[in-house]
Amino acid sequence: MDLVALLGREALDQLLANGKEQEPLKGSRAERDFHPVLKLFLPWTSGTWLLTEIDSDGLAFGLADLGFGTPELGYISLDEIWEVKGPGGLRVERNIHWKATKPLSEYAMESRQRGYIAA
Template sequence: MILVTQELRLALRANALAADQPGHDPAPVVKLFNPVGAGIWLATELDEDGDTLFGLADLGFGCPELGSFSLSEIISVRLPFGLAIERDLCFAGRFPLSVYAEAARRASHIIEFDEQLKAAAAELARR
């Protein structure tokens, strides 16, 4: 499976090019995950190098973090049973990355439940 298609690359690059705009807080474009264990990455941007993604990463240690991660390193991960990291084909970012980050901070892991994301969005709006 191609983890980041050309279409997704274009969307990620567009977000990266808009990063200096006031209020820049795009929704995640792509979700990558470990199909046999912990590990979820929600990416919003792709650097010019074509390898460095920015977004929210949760490696299963109870402390999801915003930051950069390497697409080539994620692609190189080899899992049991001949599996590899996969892209969630059904994922559609419905909230800005800050909402996913706030919800993950509260839950200690990346979550996608609308109720929890809406509560995180409301909390951010009150700040």
């Protein structure tokens, strides 16, 4: 999988920078509540992800909604998402027009109340 092709160079750079900044802060009160950098989705399902960072192991962190009514925060394997194929060979896509307007915690709180990501 080509991360630059999927995420875009600017978004990938920001995700990596956020991950580097967050690494020493994990588990502390100083942990950052970043605005999501991008939105990924599966065009044939309600699968949606809002990502804030990528860690040194290549795992992304963000809010995931697989369409079961229980959006959750956690680590996401972009390789696993990329492996999912839909009708006609469709794969995960990036919403190039979406821009975050608030920190991830607010999207998570609203999503838990609604049962889905509304972004």
